[in-house]
Amino acid sequence: MRRRIMFAAAFGVAFGIGIGAALADEVPGYYITGTGGVTLLPKLHVNAATAGTQRDTFGTGFAAGGALGYATGNGWRIELSSLYQHNDVARLNGVSTPGHLSSTAVMANATYDLAPNAPLTPYVGAGVGMANVGGTVGAFSGRDWKPAYQAEAGLRTDLGRRTSLFGEYRFMQSESVTLASATDTAHQHFAAHALLTGLSFKLN
Numbered sequence: 219m220r221r222r223i224m225f226a227a228a229f230g231v232a233f234g235i236g237i238g239a240a241l242a243d244e245v246p247g248y249y250i251t252g253t254g255g256v257t258l259l260p261k262l263h264v265n266a267a268t269a270g271t272q273r274d275t276f277g278t279g280f281a282a283g284g285a286l287g288y289a290t291g292n293g294w295r296i297e298l299s300s301l302y303q304h305n306d307v308a309r310l311n312g313v314s315t316p317g318h319l320s321s322t323a324v325m326a327n328a329t330y331d332l333a334p335n336a337p338l339t340p341y342v343g344a345g346v347g348m349a350n351v352g353g354t355v356g357a358f359s360g361r362d363w364k365p366a367y368q369a370e371a372g373l374r375t376d377l378g379r380r381t382s383l384f385g386e387y388r389f390m391q392s393e394s395v396t397l398a399s400a401t402d403t404a405h406q407h408f409a410a411h412a413l414l415t416g417l418s419f420k421l422n
Contacts, residue, residue, distance in 0.1 A: 244334060245422075246291035250284065253386070253416030257281040257303040259319065260411070264310070264355060264397070266404035272311050274355055274406075276319065279305030281412045285327070289420075293334045297327040299345065301390070303410050310356050317354040321408065323366055323390055324348055331374070343370045349392040351408045358397035358404050366392035372414075380420040388412045 259276040266272060283301030290296070300323060307317035329343030345368045352361025372386030390412070394405040 244289055244291050244293075244331075246289055247420055247422035249287050249289060249295075249418050249420045251287070251297075251299075251384075251416055251418045252284045253301070253384075253414045254280070254282045255412055255414035257305060258411045258413075259305045260409055262319075262407045262409065264358065264404045264406050265394075266358075266402050268402050269404070272404075274310045274315070275308045276305040277308050279303060281414060283323075284416075287327075293331040295329045295331075295341075295343075297325075297329065297345075299323075299325050299327045301325075301388070301412070303390075303412060305410075307355055315356045317356060317359075319351070319353040319355070319406070319408065321349045321351045321366075321390070321392065321410065323350075323368065323392075325366070325368055327368070327370075329370070337375060339374045341372055341374060344368065345370075349390070349408075351392050351395045351406075352397070355397060355404075355406065357399040358402070358406070359399075360395060360397040360406075362395050364393040364395055364408075366390060374418070377417075382418040384416055384418060386412075386414045386416075388414060 257279040264272045281303045285297040285299035287297035302322045304320040325345035325347035327345030332340045348363050349366035368390040370388040374384040376382050391409040397404045
């Protein structure tokens with residue numbers, strides 16, 4: 219619930235600033251981005267039908283993705299984005315356990331530049347969509363598409379007329395996915411923090 223409140227507040231602040239801000243000098247047009255970085259999973263939980271709730275922890279993983287977007291010219295950007303994240307399991311209930319969790323998210327995303335004319339432009343954004351979540355945790359395995367949302371904040375700077383460099387923090391969470399073993403079923407909670415860097419290329 220706390221994450222949902224923070225997500226709504228961040229989006230509300232961006233929307234409010236967008237209503238009150240003067241129009242930016244940016245020319246409207248399409249762009250593509252490519253991004254990569256590290257992903258950090260918090261302590262998650264597996265709710266098994268017979269074994270009960272178990273805590274799983276993960277090592278630092280990697281993320282890669284991209285987006286196709288449209289800059290409106292007034293600070294708002296609308297994107298269709300995708301990000302793949304992969305983390306190996308470290309421990310289950312404190313015991314070293316083999317396995318991994320991964321996700322491929324496809325999101326409709328909106329971002330807003332808080333200072334569009336600055337040399338270093340801060341921005342915030344949020345998105346909703348679907349994530350293909352799953353993997354193997356000990357004896358449990360499975361994968362499925364689940365509703366998901368994300369929130370992000372970052373900094374962008376122009377390298378040239380068409381190219382920009384950005385660094386970003388992104389939080390993504392999906393509904394729990396069902397995993398199964400030979401004798402049991404479980405619901406794996408999924409959430410991820412990602413630290414990303416990438417390039418954006420204007421197409422016009």
